[in-house]
Amino acid sequence: MNRIEEVLKGIRPEFDFTKSQDFISDGMLDSFDVVTLVSELDRTYGISIEGTDILPENVQSIDAIRRLLRKYGVAP
Amino acid sequence: MTAGSVLEAFARVKSGGGGFLTNFYATPDIVDRWATRGSLRLLELEGAVLLLRRDQDFDHLSYAATDLPRLTEALRAPALAGDTLTADLIGRESDLGRVVGAFETAEFHRHTSLVRLTRMADPAFPDDYSDSQVVSGRREDGPAVQAFLARLLDRFAEQLPEVDEIEAAAERGNLLLERRGADLGGVLLFEATGQTAVLRYWFVNDRFRDQGIGARLIKTFFRTCRSSRRIVLWVIADNHDSIAKYGHYRFRPEGLVDHVMIRKGERLA
Numbered sequence: 632m633n634r635i636e637e638v639l640k641g642i643r644p645e646f647d648f649t650k651s652q653d654f655i656s657d658g659m660l661d662s663f664d665v666v667t668l669v670s671e672l673d674r675t676y677g678i679s680i681e682g683t684d685i686l687p688e689n690v691q692s693i694d695a696i697r698r699l700l701r702k703y704g705v706a707p
Numbered sequence: 708m709t710a711g712s713v714l715e716a717f718a719r720v721k722s723g724g725g726g727f728l729t730n731f732y733a734t735p736d737i738v739d740r741w742a743t744r745g746s747l748r749l750l751e752l753e754g755a756v757l758l759l760r761r762d763q764d765f766d767h768l769s770y771a772a773t774d775l776p777r778l779t780e781a782l783r784a785p786a787l788a789g790d791t792l793t794a795d796l797i798g799r800e801s802d803l804g805r806v807v808g809a810f811e812t813a814e815f816h817r818h819t820s821l822v823r824l825t826r827m828a829d830p831a832f833p834d835d836y837s838d839s840q841v842v843s844g845r846r847e848d849g850p851a852v853q854a855f856l857a858r859l860l861d862r863f864a865e866q867l868p869e870v871d872e873i874e875a876a877a878e879r880g881n882l883l884l885e886r887r888g889a890d891l892g893g894v895l896l897f898e899a900t901g902q903t904a905v906l907r908y909w910f911v912n913d914r915f916r917d918q919g920i921g922a923r924l925i926k927t928f929f930r931t932c933r934s935s936r937r938i939v940l941w942v943i944a945d946n947h948d949s950i951a952k953y954g955h956y957r958f959r960p961e962g963l964v965d966h967v968m969i970r971k972g973e974r975l976a
Binding site: 656657661679683687 | 904935936
């Protein structure tokens with residue numbers, strides 16, 4: 632399991648995030664989880680994700696999160 | 708005010724450096740609905756932003772702040788004087804103490820607390836469960852359902868849905884009822900998104916208790932949401948009877964709490 636999956640599992644252990652391309656539409660993350668996820672990504676990778684990037688489309692899949700992290704200089 | 712301007716104000720606090728504290732979790736479509744109703748006020752302050760959403764005779768308060776002192780200072784803003792305000796502080800109990808303290812410093816007190824319960828799918832639940840006494844609500848049930856809920860809800864802690872929300876739920880098939888003549892015997896309203904369903908309201912009319920209405924409603928709900936992997940709900944933390952009932956149906960605490968803070972203004976003090 633990679634670190635992104637570990638972070639996601641830490642928030643919602645009951646879901647298999649590798650099988651979804653849209654965590655929001657699939658009901659795996661709600662709006663509260665999105666804010667929690669951004670905080671966890673900040674803490675895990677030592678970055679500060681901008682408020683304007685806290686959007687569902689930036690965290691709706693593992694690929695989307697990977698792209699978001701790359702924007703902050705992280706190579707997950 | 709538009710949803711975009713609200714979201715940009717919150718983003719400015721996040722981008723301002725330092726930390727970021729918030730209780731603002733609304734999605735853009737929800738903010739858009741509030742903005743369309745004209746029920747929002749936005750206060751931008753040094754290192755903080757407050758969003759006030761009007762509800763009957765008080766305001767729900769959402770905030771973002773770079774740190775606790777800025778939050779406390781914002782909560783004491785003269786522009787808020789005299790208003791009755793409530794705020795939902797949601798998180799793990801271990802993470803909330805300092806934020807609750809900041810609100811208490813600003814003369815809020817804890818009105819009540821809610822806990823979130825989760826039920827994972829039960830593969831043994833029969834797919835063909837049905838009961839002819841439970842029916843799907845219709846759009847025209849909206850006003851009666853709202854009046855029914857208004858009599859039962861703690862208005863500061865449990866948000867009374869607007870009639871148009873209830874009508875929309877009925878159109879989606881997310882409103883279950885048992886009728887008793889012209890009265891409502893029980894109401895269950897839910898939301899379903901992908902693998903998660905949210906049980907928002909489940910109430911039985913006091914006049915028709917001990918007739919199995921609640922059980923029929925929730926079993927119909929479980930059958931309706933059988934494709935949901937989990938069901939979540941919020942319940943008042945000291946409502947032990949309800950928590951026991953949810954426990955009977957395999958709902959378990961997941962560790963999230965919502966401390967409902969209130970500061971009463973002059974008209975409600």
